[in-house]
Amino acid sequence: xxxxxxxQVVNLLAALLLLxxxxxxxxxxxxxxxxxxxxxxxxxxxxTAIIAWSTGQHHxxxxxxxxxxxxxxxxxxxxxRIVRQLDVNxxxxxxxxxxxxxxxxxVLVIFxxxxxLPISQMAGTVMRSTxxxxxxxxxxxxxxxxxxxxxxxxxxxxLAMENGLFxxxxxxxxxxxxxxxxxxxxxxxxGVFVLGIFFFQIRESFESLDLxxxxxxxxx
Amino acid sequence: MxxxxxxxxxxxxxxxxxxxLWLLLGFSAxxxxxxxxxxxxxxFPLGGGVALCMAAIGLASLAxxxxxxxxxxGLPDLPFHLRLDALSAFFLLLLxxxxxxxxxxxxxxxxxxxxxxxxxxxxxxxxxxxxMAMVMLADDAYAFMVAWEVMALSSYFLVTTDHxxxxxxxxxFLYLLIAHVGAVSLLLAFGVMQGGNGDFSFATMRQAxxxxxWASVTFLLAxxxxxxxxxxxxxxxxxxxxxxxAPSPVSALMSGIMLKTAxxxxxxxxxxxxxxxxxxxxxxxxxxxxxTALYGVIFAAVQSDMKRLLAWSSIENIGILVAAFGLTLIFxxxxxxxxxxxxxxxxxxxAINHAFFKSLLxxxxxxxxxxxxxxxxxxxxxxxxxxxxxxxxxxIGVLAIAGLPPLNGFISxxxxxxxxxxxxxxxxxxxxxxIPVAAAAVALAAALAAYVMVKFFGVIFLGQPRAQALEHAHxxxxxxxxxxxxxxAGCLLLGLFPVQMIATIAPVVRLLTGQALINAGNWLLIxxxxxxxxxxxxxxxxxxxxxxxxxxxxxxxRVYHGRVRRADPWDCGYPEQDAxxxxxxxxxxxxxxxxxxxxxxxxxxxPDPFDRHPRYRGDSRDKLWLLLYQPIxxxxxxxxxxxxxxxxxxxxxxLMYSFATLVFLLVFVSR
Numbered sequence: 001x002x003x004x005x006x007x008q009v010v011n012l013l014a015a016l017l018l019l020x021x022x023x024x025x026x027x028x029x030x031x032x033x034x035x036x037x038x039x040x041x042x043x044x045x046x047x048t049a050i051i052a053w054s055t056g057q058h059h060x061x062x063x064x065x066x067x068x069x070x071x072x073x074x075x076x077x078x079x080x081r082i083v084r085q086l087d088v089n090x091x092x093x094x095x096x097x098x099x100x101x102x103x104x105x106x107v108l109v110i111f112x113x114x115x116x117l118p119i120s121q122m123a124g125t126v127m128r129s130t131x132x133x134x135x136x137x138x139x140x141x142x143x144x145x146x147x148x149x150x151x152x153x154x155x156x157x158x159l160a161m162e163n164g165l166f167x168x169x170x171x172x173x174x175x176x177x178x179x180x181x182x183x184x185x186x187x188x189x190x191g192v193f194v195l196g197i198f199f200f201q202i203r204e205s206f207e208s209l210d211l212x213x214x215x216x217x218x219x220x
Numbered sequence: 221m222x223x224x225x226x227x228x229x230x231x232x233x234x235x236x237x238x239x240x241l242w243l244l245l246g247f248s249a250x251x252x253x254x255x256x257x258x259x260x261x262x263x264f265p266l267g268g269g270v271a272l273c274m275a276a277i278g279l280a281s282l283a284x285x286x287x288x289x290x291x292x293x294g295l296p297d298l299p300f301h302l303r304l305d306a307l308s309a310f311f312l313l314l315l316x317x318x319x320x321x322x323x324x325x326x327x328x329x330x331x332x333x334x335x336x337x338x339x340x341x342x343x344x345x346x347x348x349x350x351x352m353a354m355v356m357l358a359d360d361a362y363a364f365m366v367a368w369e370v371m372a373l374s375s376y377f378l379v380t381t382d383h384x385x386x387x388x389x390x391x392x393f394l395y396l397l398i399a400h401v402g403a404v405s406l407l408l409a410f411g412v413m414q415g416g417n418g419d420f421s422f423a424t425m426r427q428a429x430x431x432x433x434w435a436s437v438t439f440l441l442a443x444x445x446x447x448x449x450x451x452x453x454x455x456x457x458x459x460x461x462x463x464x465x466a467p468s469p470v471s472a473l474m475s476g477i478m479l480k481t482a483x484x485x486x487x488x489x490x491x492x493x494x495x496x497x498x499x500x501x502x503x504x505x506x507x508x509x510x511x512t513a514l515y516g517v518i519f520a521a522v523q524s525d526m527k528r529l530l531a532w533s534s535i536e537n538i539g540i541l542v543a544a545f546g547l548t549l550i551f552x553x554x555x556x557x558x559x560x561x562x563x564x565x566x567x568x569x570x571a572i573n574h575a576f577f578k579s580l581l582x583x584x585x586x587x588x589x590x591x592x593x594x595x596x597x598x599x600x601x602x603x604x605x606x607x608x609x610x611x612x613x614x615x616i617g618v619l620a621i622a623g624l625p626p627l628n629g630f631i632s633x634x635x636x637x638x639x640x641x642x643x644x645x646x647x648x649x650x651x652x653x654x655i656p657v658a659a660a661a662v663a664l665a666a667a668l669a670a671y672v673m674v675k676f677f678g679v680i681f682l683g684q685p686r687a688q689a690l691e692h693a694h695x696x697x698x699x700x701x702x703x704x705x706x707x708x709a710g711c712l713l714l715g716l717f718p719v720q721m722i723a724t725i726a727p728v729v730r731l732l733t734g735q736a737l738i739n740a741g742n743w744l745l746i747x748x749x750x751x752x753x754x755x756x757x758x759x760x761x762x763x764x765x766x767x768x769x770x771x772x773x774x775x776x777x778r779v780y781h782g783r784v785r786r787a788d789p790w791d792c793g794y795p796e797q798d799a800x801x802x803x804x805x806x807x808x809x810x811x812x813x814x815x816x817x818x819x820x821x822x823x824x825x826x827p828d829p830f831d832r833h834p835r836y837r838g839d840s841r842d843k844l845w846l847l848l849y850q851p852i853x854x855x856x857x858x859x860x861x862x863x864x865x866x867x868x869x870x871x872x873x874x875l876m877y878s879f880a881t882l883v884f885l886l887v888f889v890s891r
Binding site: 119154 | 886
C-alpha cells in the first residue's frame with residue numbers, strides 16, 4: 001500500500017510526536033523538558049499545516065498558526081522565565097525511577113493502539129492510523145503528571161496532554177470547529193497564566209515548588 | 221359566595237396574583253433595607269393584606285368548581301400547572317386567616333430588630349408565605365416540589381434568623397436535613413405515581429391506574445415524606461429544636477400553618493391522586509398518629525422552656541390529625557361513607573383550630589419573651605399583673621387547646637371522639653377491638669394536653685414573679701395585641717359557630733369522601749349523624765356559663781362583701797409565701813416524668829443540702845434521639861471517615877484516580 005507523500009510526512013511527524021513524549025518521560029532536567037515541549041508543539045504545528053495543505057481544510061491553517069505561536073514560542077518562553085525567576089532546582093525529581101516509567105509507557109502505547117483500532121476504522125480521514133499515537137500521547141502525558149513532583153512539570157504534562165488531544169481531534173475529524181479551538185487555545189493561555197501565579201504563591205507558602213509539601217493541606 | 225360562582229376561574233387568577241404579590245413584597249423588602257418604617261409600616265402590613273385576600277379567596281372558592289391554569293413559567297414542555305379545588309381552597313383559607321393575624325403581630329414584634337436583618341427576614345417571610353400558598357395550588361409534581369423547596373429553604377433561613385448563636389445554627393441544620401430527607405421521599409413518591417410515562421401533572425396521576433402494591437409503595441413514601449415535614453414520630457426531632465430557635469411569629473407560622481401543608485399533601489396524595497386506598501394504610505396512620513400524639517404530649521408535660529413545650533404540643537396535635545386521617549381511611553375503605561365524612565370533618569376542623577390557637581400561643585410567648593427576655597418558665601411567673609392583655613388573650617388560646625367548651629378545640633376533639641364512639645362495627649373484627657383503645661388514647665392525649673396547658677399558663681402568668689426583673693415587664697405593643705385579638709377571635713368564633721363552619725367545609729369533605737357530614741341538628745345545635753346520640757349547642761352553653769358566672773359573682777359580692785374577715789395567726793399554714801415556694805415547671809411535670817420514665821432519659825442536678833443558694837436543674841431527653849438518631853449519625857460519620865481516606869493531599873494520587881478512571885472507561889468503551 002503506497003501512501004501519498006504528504007501523508008508519509010504526517011505519519012513521520014506523528015512518530016516523532018510519540019518519540020518526544022517518551023523523551024519527555026525520561027528527561028531529567030526541567031529546562032530540557034521545556035525544550036522538548038516546544039519541539040512537540042513544533043511537530044504538531046507542522047503536521048497540522050501539512051494536513052491543512054493536503055486536504056484543503058483551511059481552518060486548520062489557523063490552528064497550526066495558533067499552535068506555533070502559543071506552544072512553540074509563547075509558553076516555552078514563559079516557562080524559561082519562570083524557571084529562571086524562581087530558581088527552580090533544575091533536576092526533575094521523579095516518584096518512580098525512569099526505566100519503570102518507560103516500561104509502563106510502553107504498556108500504555110500498546111493499550112492505546114489496541115483501543116484505537118476499532119475507532120480508526122470508523123473515522124473517514126486520511127490519517128486515521130495516527131489516532132492510536134494521539135491517544136498514546138495523552139496517556140503518556142498523564143503518566144508524566146503522575147510520576148513527577150514539581151508543580152512546573154505538572155503544568156507541562158498538562159499542556160502535553162492538550163497537545164495529544166489536539167492531535168487526536170485533527171486525526172479523527174480534521175480538528176474541531178475553529179471557534180472551539182480558539183476557545184481551547186484561550187483557555188490554555190489563561191490556565192498557564194493562572195498556574196504561573198500559583199507557582200509564585202506555592203513557592204511563597206512552602207519555600208519550594210515540590211508538591212509533597214501540599215500534603216499538609218489535607219484535613220486532620 | 222354562591223353568587224360569585226360564575227367567576228370560578230378568576231379565583232385561581234386572584235390566588236396566583238396573591239402569590240406573586242407576596243414574592244414581590246419579599247423582594248421589595250430587600251430594597252427597603254435602610255428604612256425600618258417602610259418595612260414595618262408598609263411591606264409587612266401589605267403582606268398581611270394579601271393574606272386576608274387569600275383567606276377571602278379560599279372562602280369564596282370553597283363551593284366553586286375546580287379551576288385549572290397552566291403558567292408560562294417552568295421548564296420547556298413542563299409548565300407550572302395550578303388548580304384550585306375545595307381542598308386547596310380550604311387550606312388557603314387556613315393559611316390566609318391565620319397568617320393575617322401573625323403578620324399583624326409581626327409588625328409590632330419585629331420593631332426591635334435592626335433594619336438590615338429585618339429586610340432579610342421580610343424577604344424570607346414573604347417567600348415562605350408564597351411557597352406555602354403555591355404548595356396548595358400546585359397541580360403538577362414539578363411545581364409542587366419547587367414550592368415545597370421554597371417553603372423549606374425560606375423557613376430554614378427564618379429559623380436561623382439569629383444565626384450567631386451556635387445552637388440555633390444546629391437546630392436549623394437538623395431541620396434542613398430532615399426536611400430534605402422527606403423531600404427526597406416525596407420526589408420518589410411522585411416518581412412512582414407518574415409510572416414512567418414522564419408526565420408529572422396531577423391530572424395524569426389521577427387517571428393512572430395503579431396496582432395495590434405500587435399504590436402502597438407510593439403511600440408509604442408519601443407518609444414518610446409528609447411525616448418528616450409534619451413531625452410524625454420518629455421524624456419529629458427537628459420540631460422541638462427548630463420552633464424555639466425561630467422568632468415567635470415564625471414559630472407561629474411554622475407550627476400553625478406549615479405543618480398543615482404536610483396534612484394537605486397527605487390528603488391530596490391519598491384521596492385525590494391515588495385511585496385505590498387500602499384499609500391497612502389507615503391502620504398504620506392511626507397507630508403512628510396515636511403514638512405521636514401521646515409521645516408529644518408526654519414530652520410537652522416535662523418541658524420547662526415555654527416555646528419547646530409548645531413545639532411538643534404541636535407534635536401532639538399533628539398526631540391527632542394523622543390519627544383522624546387514619547380513621548377516615550379505615551372508614552372510607554370499609555364503605556362507611558358517613559363516618560368517614562364525620563372523621564374528615566373533625567380532622568379539617570382540628571387543622572384550622574390548631575392553626576389559630578397554636579399561632580396565638582406562640583405569639584403570646586413572643587410577647588412574654590420580648591417583655592422579659594426569658595424563655596425558661598422557671599424564671600417567669602405572675603405576669604398577668606404586668607401584661608394583662610397578653611395574659612387574657614393567651615388564656616383564650618390555652619382554653620381552646622385544652623379542649624374546653626365553648627372554644628374551638630372542644631368541637632374538633634368532640635367530633636373526633638364521636639367518630640370513634642359511633643363505630644357501629646367494621647367488617648374487620650381486629651379493628652373493632654382496637655378502635656375503643658384508640659379512642660381511649662385520644663382521650664388520654666386530650667386530657668394530658670389540658671394538663672400541659674394548665675402548667676403553661678399557671679407557671680408563666682399566675683402566682684408570684686420568680687425574678688425581680690419581671691416587675692418591669694411591659695405590655696405587648698398595639699399591633700401585637702391586635703394580632704393576638706384576631707387569632708383569639710378566630711378561636712372563639714370557630715368555637716361558637718360550628719354548624720356554619722361545618723357547612724363551609726362540607727365541599728372539601730364531599731370532594732374527598734363522596735359525601736358530607738349529616739348534621740341532624742339545626743343552626744344552633746350540632747348533632748353529627750343522629751340527634752338522639754349526641755348534640756352540642758355552643759351558644760347555649762356559653763349563655764349558661766356566663767349566666768352561672770354572673771350569678772355566682774353577684775352572690776359572692778352580696779353575701780361575702782363587707783363581712784369582717786379574720787386572719788388567723790397561722791394563716792392556714794401560709795404565714796408568708798414567696799416565689800420559691802410556688803410549684804415550678806419541673807415540679808408540675810414530675811408525676812408525668814415518673815409515670816412515663818421509660819420514654820425519656822432524665823438528667824438531674826440536685827443541690828447539696830447545705831447549699832445557701834440551692835439550684836436545681838432537671839432535663840428530660842428524648843430517648844429516640846439516643847436510640848435512633850445517634851447510631852445513624854455515627855454510621856454517617858464512620859462512612860465519611862472511610863471516604864476521607866481517599867484524600868491524601870498528594871496531587872499524584874489524585875491524578876492516579878483520574879488516570880485509572882480514564883483507562884477503565886476507555887476499556888469499557890472499547891469492549
